[in-house]
Amino acid sequence: MEEQSVLPRESEKNEPQFISDDESTSSSAVSVSVPVVADTEPRGGDLEKTLSKSTQKTHRSHRSRWEQQITSAVDWTGDDDPDNPLNWSRAKKIYHVLIPAFQCFTITFGSSVISPSTPEIAEHFNVSRTAAVVPLTVYVMGLGLGPVMSAPLSETYGRRAVYLLFFPPSLLFTLGAGFSNSFASLVICRLLAGVLGSGCLAVGAGTNSDLFVHFDRAVASAMFLVAPFLGPALGPAIGGYVAMKRSWRWTQWVILFAGAVTYLVCIPQRETYKRIILQRRAKKLGVPGPPNPLPPGMSKWRFIFLVTISRPLHMLATESIVAFLSVYVAFNFSVLFGFFAAFPLVFQHAVPQIRIYNFNQGESGLVFLGIGAGVIIAAAIFIVMDRLTYRRKTLKRRATGDFTPLPPEERLWPAMLGSVLLPVGLFWFG
Secondary structure, eight states: OEEEEEOOOOOOTTSOOOOOTTOOSOOOOOOEEEEEOOOOOOSSSOHHHHHHHHHHHHHHHHHHHHHHTOOOOSSOSSTTOTTSGGGSOHHHHHHHHHHHHHHHHHHHHHHHTTGGGHHHHHHHTTOOTTGGGHHHHHHHHHHHHTHHHHHHHHHHHOHHHHHHHHHHHHHHHHHHHHTOOSHHHHHHHHHHHHHHHTHHHHHHHHHHHHHSOGGGHHHHHHHHHHHHHHHHHHHHHHHHHHHHHSOTHHHHHHHHHHHHHHHHHHTTOOOOOHHHHHHHHHHHHTOOOSOOOSOTTOOHHHHIIIIITHHHHHHHHHOHHHHHHHHHHHHHHHHHHHHHHHHHHHHSOSOGGGOOSOOOHHHHHHTTHHHHHHHHHHHHHHHHHIIIIIHHHHHHHHHTTOOOOOOGGGGGHHHHHHHHHHHHHHHHHO
């Protein structure tokens, strides 16, 4: 058995060094001595099984020796650190992008699937049709309130904790909404289901930044953003026929069926947040870990409530770019969810004298498929515009020897196009 010195891969002179958004540039290479074992052919038995076991043992042996050489977990050991999500295989990255996408689809699907049942809810609970829209309204309000808690907690406990801990209680409150015998209980359960289910909406973008460098992040972001907009479009299309054939309660059961499958898919996931990964490595190997974000003399829970949760609110009030983008996104969401109350009135009006289209519940829900088609087209346009603007400008800059990333404003071209197309669509609908 001979010893061979193995160093982390160094980037070539003409190749940029990609570093994640929250990663320090002070990573240092660590020399690791790894034994090279000569392959020997098995004398008998199943050749494929023997080679598989031998490969697994060799991999574990190499990793064990690599871990023994680690003296600090303050940063990655180098550009080729196997625990760095940027170095994961493409299949593994795609799986971890699909996790928040599936959860976002299920949660936003739950927001709109109840909208075709508004007339039935009004009749069942003996409330006005305007009041029957409240279960939809409070759910959407919960989607806006939840990220104030879930996003900061993901920086303390990691992305995986948010995906696995917030999603099941949301499904339980959806179960409660389906069994509600009073209008008040329906409204409360829907509100809490939205608050707890919104964690994936806040953390999904962070997961993408953990997995992909800025140059390759556009496609993954586009695929992820399709989910929270496609869910509300498909919700009424399915909920209309479910409510027409069964009852409004079955719109909640559909959410539970989709949520159960989604949660089972999410269980095998791994943590992607850098600081949590390094903290676990430090605890496992007994070496110094990343700096503790807690100020001296402050407890963890006090830090979470006074610093972590208040930070987004402070940024919203003091950072102009955060405030204006929040207003822009809030307006777009308000228009989108406003359609869920407007479409049934337009295409399925209860008053015969002013009824125009005579759509039933199922047919009224199918109108929302136009929004779904628009979401898919918008994602394709975003990817094309990224190729024509951001990637082209990046490659042009690299050709001159400048490998610094472009400013974030270069990502705003699709938003500028959308700001023009939105009023066009509203006038078209009017």
